[in-house]
Amino acid sequence: MWLNLTWLILVLATANAVDWDPYLDIPFKPLKTSADRIRDHGYPAESHFVETSDGYLLNVFRIPYSHKLNNANARRPVVYLQHGLFSCSDCFLLNGPDNAIAYLFADAGFDVWLGNGRGNIYSRNNTKMSLNSTNFWQFSWHEIGAIDLPDTIDYILEKTGEKQLHYVGHSQGGTSYFVLTSFRPEYNAKVRSAHLLAPAVFMGNTTHPLVHLFKPYVSVPGGSGMRLLGDQMFIPHNMLAQRALDTACGGEPRFPEFCRTLFYTWAGTEASNINATLLPYIAETHPAGISTNQGIHYIQLHNSNFFRQYDHGVQKNRKVYAQAEPPNYQLENVSADTYVYYGMSDTSVNWQDIQRLPEHISSLKLLYKVPDESWGHIDFIFAMKVKETINEQVINYCKQYEIDGVIKEN
Numbered sequence: 001m002w003l004n005l006t007w008l009i010l011v012l013a014t015a016n017a018v019d020w021d022p023y024l025d026i027p028f029k030p031l032k033t034s035a036d037r038i039r040d041h042g043y044p045a046e047s048h049f050v051e052t053s054d055g056y057l058l059n060v061f062r063i064p065y066s067h068k069l070n071n072a073n074a075r076r077p078v079v080y081l082q083h084g085l086f087s088c089s090d091c092f093l094l095n096g097p098d099n100a101i102a103y104l105f106a107d108a109g110f111d112v113w114l115g116n117g118r119g120n121i122y123s124r125n126n127t128k129m130s131l132n133s134t135n136f137w138q139f140s141w142h143e144i145g146a147i148d149l150p151d152t153i154d155y156i157l158e159k160t161g162e163k164q165l166h167y168v169g170h171s172q173g174g175t176s177y178f179v180l181t182s183f184r185p186e187y188n189a190k191v192r193s194a195h196l197l198a199p200a201v202f203m204g205n206t207t208h209p210l211v212h213l214f215k216p217y218v219s220v221p222g223g224s225g226m227r228l229l230g231d232q233m234f235i236p237h238n239m240l241a242q243r244a245l246d247t248a249c250g251g252e253p254r255f256p257e258f259c260r261t262l263f264y265t266w267a268g269t270e271a272s273n274i275n276a277t278l279l280p281y282i283a284e285t286h287p288a289g290i291s292t293n294q295g296i297h298y299i300q301l302h303n304s305n306f307f308r309q310y311d312h313g314v315q316k317n318r319k320v321y322a323q324a325e326p327p328n329y330q331l332e333n334v335s336a337d338t339y340v341y342y343g344m345s346d347t348s349v350n351w352q353d354i355q356r357l358p359e360h361i362s363s364l365k366l367l368y369k370v371p372d373e374s375w376g377h378i379d380f381i382f383a384m385k386v387k388e389t390i391n392e393q394v395i396n397y398c399k400q401y402e403i404d405g406v407i408k409e410n
Contacts, residue, residue: 032284034061034089034114034122041097042067043106050155051127052118052147059122060152061089063102063112076111077192077402078162080153084171084381085141085200085295088122088288089114091170091381094281101168101391108395110166113156117144117176119233120288134231140297140310141172145179150187157190164192166398167336170380171348172294174199174340178307181336182329191336193365193401195394197380198342198349201331201357203298204305205350210295211302218296219303222313226296234292273374273383282382307331331360339366339397341390343375368393 038045038061046062065072081092081102092114097103105112116122118139129135156165169177174196181188203211217225293310300311309326311317317324338361342354351369358364370379370389380390 034093037090037093038063038102041103043097043103044072048155048159050148050152052151054143054147055126055128056118056123056148057125057127058118058148058152059089059116060155061114061116063106063114065111066106066109068107069109071109074109076109077398078113078156078160078165079105079110079398080113080115080156080165080167081105082115082149082167082169082173082176083117083120083288084169084173084198085298086287086290087170087172087381088120088285089116090281090285090288094278094285095275095382095386099275099387099391101386101394104387104391104395105398108399110395110398111160113152113165115148115152117141117148117172119291121285122288124289137233137291138231138293139291140293141175142179142183142297142310144172145176146183149176149180150184153187153190164190166192166401167194168197168394169194169199170197171200171377173197175201178331178334179329181334182331183333185330185333185335188334188336193337193339193398195339195397196341197390197394198346198377199340199354200298200301200349201307202305202353203301203349205352206302206348207350208348211299214295215299215302218299220313221300221311222316226313229292230296232292234290234295273372273376273379273385275382275384278382331357332362334361335363337365337401338363339368339394340364341366341368341370341380341394343370343377343379344373345375346377348377366397 032040033047035045035047043063044065044067046064048060048062050058050060052058065074065076081089083089083091092102093100097107102112102114119137124131126136153165157163167177169175177194177196178199178201181191181194214229218229220226297310301307304311306328308328309321311326312320314324317326321327340354340357342349342351344351354367358367372385372389375383375389379386383389
């Protein structure tokens with residue numbers, strides 16, 4: 001309902017921009033998966049399902065090779081892409097084959113795998129419980145990093161016969177990577193190099209409006225606000241709203257002024273670098289859905305200014321962790337070669353918080369500030385110049401590891 005009301009407000013707020021035709025009949029476009037989008041551009045695509053140790057079925061997509069290279073029978077190094085909060089595997093595809101990092105990796109000779117965390121539109125089944133059960137939504141990004149990532153990595157390495165892979169994560173994809181490599185340090189040995197685009201780790205200086213909007217309601221660990229808002233789906237993916245927006249704004253939009261206004265309302269202060277032609281595709285696929293606990297967990301990081309596990313409140317913490325406060329993640333355990341990229345206009349991941357990483361992570365090879373001072377959080381995925389600003393650099397670093405030809409010992 002919240003999402004329906006949001007779209008209604010946006011529609012009403014921009015209604016003056018539209019020359020409405022009440023008799024206009026617009027048939028909806030067919031729904032597409034990540035595999036469909038990949039095939040639309042001539043690339044081979046595969047759809048896989050990874051069952052986690054606790055029963056979640058994660059839909060993972062693959063671009064095994066590039067049709068441009070004719071390299072189906074050649075050895076191809078593996079790269080695993082993991083999306084951010086509210087997102088899904090589609091985010092690495094929407095910018096098209098000339099700009100999106102998934103296609104660029106394939107064209108560089110890599111075997112590309114696109115992951116999906118539990119609870120998003122591609123990972124909403126569990127062999128042990130129903131989607132409608134509150135138990136289904138009793139997870140945060142801790143479980144994505146501690147369970148989803150290692151189970152997916154093991155699956156990918158088994159299917160490809162490789163011993164290591166390159167990892168690329170945006171936002172929460174960076175958070176879950178640091179959970180993985182600190183909480184389950186044995187997986188450092190399976191990561192050849194990691195490239196984290198605006199990773200959300202320390203959150204004390206975040207200015208994101210959603211954090212400050214919900215902070216008053218969930219600031220007491222184990223309190224009434226957490227009990228009321230926790231363990232449920234947040235911003236469910238509304239098929240009707242998403243299909244209507246995609247159909248109305250895609251291709252040659254019937255309501256161009258409305259679509260442009262809607263896009264800038266959605267993107268806010270970070271809209272200046274975004275490829276505005278992506279609006280219909282973003283509207284079709286985002287938000288992809290999360291557990292409310294994921295958002296609450298980030299707010300807890302903001303309140304504590306520590307990178308630590310989920311705070312259930314003192315009583316439950318003693319049962320879960322055998323201590324009153326949740327334990328900090330031991331970032332000193334991170335030994336895989338790690339590269340971090342950040343923007344100065346990012347409202348989610350503040351540059352000051354990023355500066356705290358080197359004191360904890362000895363394997364940090366690069367802390368890269370984007371030269372464009374206006375670079376924001378979603379620019380790492382949807383910016384017009386993302387290819388030359390970020391993607392080519394990430395791919396070149398990964399290629400250098402393959403040229404060196406040495407398995408990285410962590």
